Amino acid sequence: MTGTFVGAIFAFGMILIVNVLCKPRIAMADQILPFIGKGSTKSSNFTQRILSATSNLLTTRNWSPWSTSAEISKWLQQAESDFTLAGFRRKQIVYAGSAMIAAIIWVLLRLGTGKDTSPFVALLVVPGTFVSGGWFVKWNLVRDAKRRRTTIEEQLPAVLELLAFAVSAGEPVLAAIRRISRSCTGPLIAELGKVVDSVNSGEGLALALNQMSNRIDSQPITRAAHAVELALERGTPLTQVLRAQAADARAHQIRTLLVLAGHKETSMMLPVVFLILPMIVAVALYPGMIALQVL
Numbered sequence: 001m002t003g004t005f006v007g008a009i010f011a012f013g014m015i016l017i018v019n020v021l022c023k024p025r026i027a028m029a030d031q032i033l034p035f036i037g038k039g040s041t042k043s044s045n046f047t048q049r050i051l052s053a054t055s056n057l058l059t060t061r062n063w064s065p066w067s068t069s070a071e072i073s074k075w076l077q078q079a080e081s082d083f084t085l086a087g088f089r090r091k092q093i094v095y096a097g098s099a100m101i102a103a104i105i106w107v108l109l110r111l112g113t114g115k116d117t118s119p120f121v122a123l124l125v126v127p128g129t130f131v132s133g134g135w136f137v138k139w140n141l142v143r144d145a146k147r148r149r150t151t152i153e154e155q156l157p158a159v160l161e162l163l164a165f166a167v168s169a170g171e172p173v174l175a176a177i178r179r180i181s182r183s184c185t186g187p188l189i190a191e192l193g194k195v196v197d198s199v200n201s202g203e204g205l206a207l208a209l210n211q212m213s214n215r216i217d218s219q220p221i222t223r224a225a226h227a228v229e230l231a232l233e234r235g236t237p238l239t240q241v242l243r244a245q246a247a248d249a250r251a252h253q254i255r256t257l258l259v260l261a262g263h264k265e266t267s268m269m270l271p272v273v274f275l276i277l278p279m280i281v282a283v284a285l286y287p288g289m290i291a292l293q294v295l
Contacts, residue, residue: 058134059089066092066134077215078145080187088141092134099133100126148187149218153256155188156220157249164242173228173238174205191216206232220249 058066067075073085083091107122159180166176174196181193191212198208209225224245231241 065131067138075141075145079148092137095137096130096133100130103129152188153218153220155186157246159188160242160246164239168239220252
């Protein structure tokens with residue numbers, strides 16, 4: 001009888017605790033709303049606060065593994081992705097949830113087969129896979145954005161030469177950009193098409209070029225756009241400016257290749273040291289080993 005009474009008291013206390021945690025928290029503004037006729041109507045329960053804190057931890061902090069919304073929006077523009085910010089966040093949550101479910105199934109299978117699994121490892125693997133799933137989606141987006149930006153930088157010298165040729169033939173710069181955007185293809189051509197659309201909608205050419213450079217976030221594109229803007233503002237011969245920017249873009253590509261070769265030097269040495277060199281040594285030593293065996 002005493003145990004039943006203690007159990008009932010404990011259950012009643014747990015019900016009260018759960019009720020307090022799940023009850024929406026009413027702000028002070030909502031409490032005085034009937035008296036002043038104003039106030040906030042926002043309220044949240046314990047689950048909503050946990051979800052909000054998790055979202056703030058993973059997506060809004062500067063050190064968050066899933067990056068901030070501003071960075072994701074910039075990468076979506078650079079990669080020209082079809083996802084919106086909300087859609088990309090949903091994709092991250094789906095991948096993170098799938099990875100976490102897979103980790104939970106792995107832990108349960110190990111426990112079911114009788115294999116010893118440390119609780120610390122289980123508690124470390126499950127949240128780690130959740131974070132890694134969302135990070136993998138972000139990594140793919142960053143890779144696509146860098147790949148597209150690299151392609152744009154590779155197309156920049158040829159496009160600037162075409163613009164210089166059209167302008168030297170007597171065509172206005174906007175008409176030259178429109179002609180190139182209609183007759184060529186590529187990611188840079190698509191960005192020039194957006195510039196033409198912005199100008200047709202009433203924006204200035206300089207503003208449209210600045211918007212393009214902000215979207216791409218590339219140093220050669222920014223320099224070229226700024227040089228064209230200054231040439232249009234000060235009346236500098238545009239043909240010379242475009243050709244100078246094309247030469248500068250080619251020099252930037254050469255410097256990028258040299259830096260990339262320096263970073264890949266160790267990677268290029270791996271097949272030489274572990275594959276080619278052992279084969280050369282084996283070919284050089286094999287006849288001698290055969291001769292020694294004969295003797």
